[in-house]
Amino acid sequence: MTVRKLPLRKSAAAVAALDIDTPESRGVRKQRTKTNLQSAALDLMGAGRGFASLSLREITRAAGVVPASFYRHFRDMDELGLALVEESGVTLRRLLREARRTGLPPTHMLRSSVSIYKTYVEQHRLHFLFISGERGGGSTVIRKAIRNEETHFANEMAQDMRAMGILPELSIGTLQMLSGLVVTTMINAAIDILDLPSGQARLEREMVDNFVRQLRLIFLGARIWRD
């Protein structure tokens, strides 16, 4: 290929004015290739394959680079996997951050939270596919990294509940236990959401309903929990 980028002499005016053309071309291009490799891996997994079944060569092929280039960005496949865990972790945390910003609707909060979550999962299909696919299987190191992200996520959730005055009578430890349970249930629901054949409104309603009822049950228990 060799993307013949034209010289594009930078006029001092343009640079000073708006920083438009080839501002950091060197490091920026490298980062873009790295991102391409990660996206290529996620895309391939989007077709229903596990990370462990991907080969280095097909990833570089999908990213439009030669196999040897891979090593300029990652020592091996495990390192790529860990980068994807990090990337997915960001997506996970952003969900929490948005919920924090929005606040929760006072009534029917569970139903609408589930609805929002469902949309979010569908919008970030590849990341949730990666998380729920690799959190149980595959390489040990990747699995543990994901469990770590989940724990962090759950702890943040516990902190948020404390800060928002939800279930104020529970200790922080209990809130963490509760959050862990909620996170497990959410991730499990994500698999269902992603496996659902689109257009099946009936199945979809049943699935969402089941999810809502499970969360309702959990919070029902939390409300009468005594430490």
Added chain:
Amino acid sequence: MTVRKLPLRKSAAAVAALDIDTPESRGVRKQRTKTNLQSAALDLMGAGRGFASLSLREITRAAGVVPASFYRHFRDMDELGLALVEESGVTLRRLLREARRTGLPPTHMLRSSVSIYKTYVEQHRLHFLFISGERGGGSTVIRKAIRNEETHFANEMAQDMRAMGILPELSIGTLQMLSGLVVTTMINAAIDILDLPSGQARLEREMVDNFVRQLRLIFLGARIWRD
């Protein structure tokens, strides 16, 4: 290799008396090789690898047969995977059957149930490793087969609770929803149990404790649930 099995002429007496030697040699030997292939696959996964990362050749190698022999038993790897789902499903159901036979201890039932479950998971490490590893990722067909097993398992559990008079005020639909939640939590705990470095009594106690508290919370909610 060619296991040079001696002719072993069957004396009519022996056959009539105890059915000792080469009773069904043909079909039995075939079944044994098939089992060897399945065990080989599970063993390889026991070393922390996903099913999708196994190759047909290394499975036959570990089973002590030539690659071509594989096709005498399975059309392809997916079919092997489905056989493993079936096998693991049996292990799962046996847990329920034993619980049914034993009955539940009246007090501290949750703690002792968790303890029993932990032992069971450790004793059937490979099956639980397979289930929790492939239930989220890997091939679509295998994943759905596992989810099916899980649903069946949860439904049986709901039936058992109904039969044992546990939470009699709940509808069968609610019991199924509850069971689904419990199963999810159990499988999630299985991953933790299997990942736990042995000898770490402290971590182990914390993990078991967390598991117990999550179940307690769930059943607390179930007790005050109103349909």
Added chain:
DNA sequence: CTATTCAGTGAACATACGTTCACTCAAAGT
């Protein structure tokens, strides 16, 4: 203007892979 850096290249390598095929030879059927 010149020298250095380094992301990406392309070829080469040894190995491993899935699948096929004609075969052997003991057990099962007649």
Added chain:
DNA sequence: ACTTTGAGTGAACGTATGTTCACTGAATAG
């Protein structure tokens, strides 16, 4: 006794894999 069956064999095939290496050439630094 004789024929048929079929699980397991061993060789061969084309293709894909991970990794290495010296290389090129544009973006940067001096």
